[in-house]
Every structure is written in structure tokens, then in C-alpha cells.
Amino acid sequence: MFRKFYLIIFVVILYGCSSGSEKPFRKIDGYALTKTIYETPPIFKASKLLPNSILSGPLHNIRENVRNDGLENEFIIDSEFGEFIAHRTDFVSERISEVYAIDELNKVTRTDAFAQGIAKAATSPLRAVKGLFTRPGKTISQTVKGVGSVFKQAGELVKGKRSELDGSIARELVGFGKIKRSIADVLNVDAYSTNSTLQEGMGEVAWSGYAGGVGLRPFTSQIGGDVGSAISGLKNSQALKSFYNSKSPEILRRNNRKLMIEMGVSKEIIAEFLDHKWLSPRHESVIVEVLSYLKDADNQDDFFIHASSSKGEEDSIFMMRLAEATLGFDQNVSAIRYFKRLNGVLMFYTIDGREVVILPADFLIWSLEASIIADQLSNNNLKKEIWLTGSISKRARVEFESRGWSIILSEGLLLPRLPANKGI
Secondary structure, three states: OOOOOOOHHHHHHHHHOOOOOOOOOOOEOOEOOOOOOOOOOOEEEHHHHOOHHHHEOOOEEEOOEEEEOOOOEEEEEEEOOEEEEEOOHHHHHHHHHHHHHHHHHHHHOOOHHHHHHHHHHOOOOOHHHHHHHHOOOOOHHHHOOOHHHHHHHHHHHOOOOHHHHHHHHHHHHHHHHHHHHHHHHHHOOOOOOOOHHHHHHHHHHHHHHHOOOOOOHHHHOOOOOOOOOOOOOOOOOHHHOHHHHOOOHHHHHHHHHHHHHHOOOOHHHHHHHHOOOOOOHHHHHHHHHHHOOOOOOEOOHHHHHHHOOOOOHHHHHHHHHHHHHHHHHHHHOOOEEEEEEEOOEEEEEEOOOEEEEEEOOOEEOOOHHHHHHHOOOOOOOOEEEEEEOOEEOHHHHHHHHHOOEEEEEOOOOOOOOOOHHHOO
């Protein structure tokens, strides 16, 4: 049904099945998973979920039917540049901003400065590797993991030994990346976005500016005002602060590794997390940054193991939101003592005797995945709480409460507080 529930189905199979077992899930005492009827994911109306001001604009239109996967809502945004998907309600504004950023980039490509840059770039010694940066692949690992991830490919296209690439070519790639991130900052979009159309547009403009030797100024002067300002009520995600756009992937990775070591995370888990193909430098940095503020929480390894189970962009965004909400809980509700990941479910325990599962959900229904969370064995002396950033179906609430869980709608209590220069 949906993957954001930490890929529970697969994890439970691993935990619960011995070789040759006929039972696909771990048997939970007192409750049989097969003896319940699950809800069908609903279809919502965008006009009921979003303000009218962002439903449509000069360059976009959000389709009325919104599919819910049991946890999150999926919005389809049509534009002249193609179809784009926002996997969560709080991600819609970001995707819309990208549509208008693409339009600004297209305008830049019609300027004399761009044409001059392209003409000069055609004679650049870097022309052989242009495609590696201006036409990104489909996964984050192919696009934004940094200079090192493209050395091997570049080596196959540029004549010379690896040592030569490590020198001049490496410096060239760093310069190209800096210009591209600066363009993202001017456009107020995520430099590490998985939007391939946006990445290609930023890559083309950055290529003209860097390989063509004309710099960034001729292009940024063509971009007027805040991108997307034509759409009233449009708010960019907190995660788009220029702090992340201003840092190279290598610098972010080094900072993240340092923080994780200080947090006591094992080397193996650090490597798996930082090398994960679906966690962009932005996802990784937000998760590490917010968890670094949990000074008194033990076993943070389990959170990073949990995040490393991501199987796509929607999972990675979910994990980023989960980290933010977890810090918000620690700051605004109760201090966290330690984390525990059991059967694919991430829980934490507080100093005031709570066992908590946070779900940064749009709308939670009763499903197989939800039932596995509900049936986790726990210490009966603890208060069991499910915290939601969205809402829940009547059926799901009844099922959780009948198993001893309290359902709490956060109503802003899970918003974290961070220093202004590290806002996410």
C-alpha cells in the first residue's frame, strides 16, 4: 500500500520468518493480523485540502483528485513543463515553486548572455563531460552526491590519467557546482531537488556561466523578484534555507560525519546513511542537524538505521519530517531518553514514562502497516501514544485506542525550534 510506514512489511518478514515458514508475519501474542478488515485508501479533493490561492496559477494547475496511500496525500501538478508530483501536503508549495523556477531558467536561456556563454563553452576542454552535469540521471546518487560520484564517468570521457582528473578537472567541477547552487539560491529552490527538469535547467545555465566563462551575474540579473510570487499564499518549505544551498555536498557530508561521530553513531551506520542513494545532502543534513540537538537521547543509531531504509524520494522526505517532529516533541512535550526500532517501527521513550510513535502523516487509515504498529509489544507500565501531524480516520482511531494507544493530534507542538542560521 504505502512505503512511508518504514517499509514494515519487508522488515517484519525478515524478523519473523525462519526458513520454510508458512507465516509471512511475526505472530503477535493476543492478536492475529489476518483477522481484521482494512480500510481502502480514500480519494480527497485538492480544493478541500489546499487554499484556493495555490490550486492554480499562470503556469500550473493542481488536479482535483488527490490519492491517499494510507498515510500521505499525493498531488499531481500539471504545467507546460510537464507533470510533477508532490508526495505530501506540506511539499506542494515546494513543487509549485519549482515550476516557476523552471520558467525563469527558460527565460534566461533566451538572453544574449546565455548564448554567448554557450558559444564559448563549445570550445571549452570540459565540453566532453557536459552531459554528466547538465542532464542528470533519475536518482539522487547520480545527480547530487558530489564531485567524487562522477569522477569515474568523467574519466571515461576525458583523456588523461586519474591523477589529472583529481587536479584540474576536480577544481572545474567544484566551480560548476558552486555556480549551480548559487542559481538555486537565487531561485529559492532546493539545489538538491529530485526534479529532473529543474536540475537540467539549472545545469544548462550553470554550464553557460562557468564553462562559457561569463560568470553568474549576467544570469541572476535576469531573474526578478521571488520566484512564484505571482501565486499569493505560496510558502516555500523551511528546508530551503540558503544555508544548505551555500555548501557543497562534500562540505555537508564532512560536517554530517563529524556530528554523527560526536553523537556516538557507529562507523558502519554512518557509512550506510551518508552513502544512501535516496538521501540527498539536504535530507541527510536536516536529519543529522536536528538529531544533534537531542543531547540526552540514547541509541540514536536506530534512527539512522530507520532513515537508511528509504526506498524513494517520498520515504526520504518522510524521514526528514520525522526527524523535525521528533526534535519538536523533545523541545515542546517531553525529553526523549532513548530510541528503539522494532519490526520496522521507530519508537522512543521519554523521561516521564511514555512510549511514543510519531507519524508525520496527512491522513492515517487502518491498514496492514498501521495494524503492525498498533500491535507492537511494549512495557505495560508505559503510556502508549501515537502523535500525528495530520488527521486520522474514525476506524483507525478506534483500532489504536482499543489496543491501548492514545491518539494525539500535534496541532503545532511538533514544530522544532532551531537557530536562525540553521533553519530547516
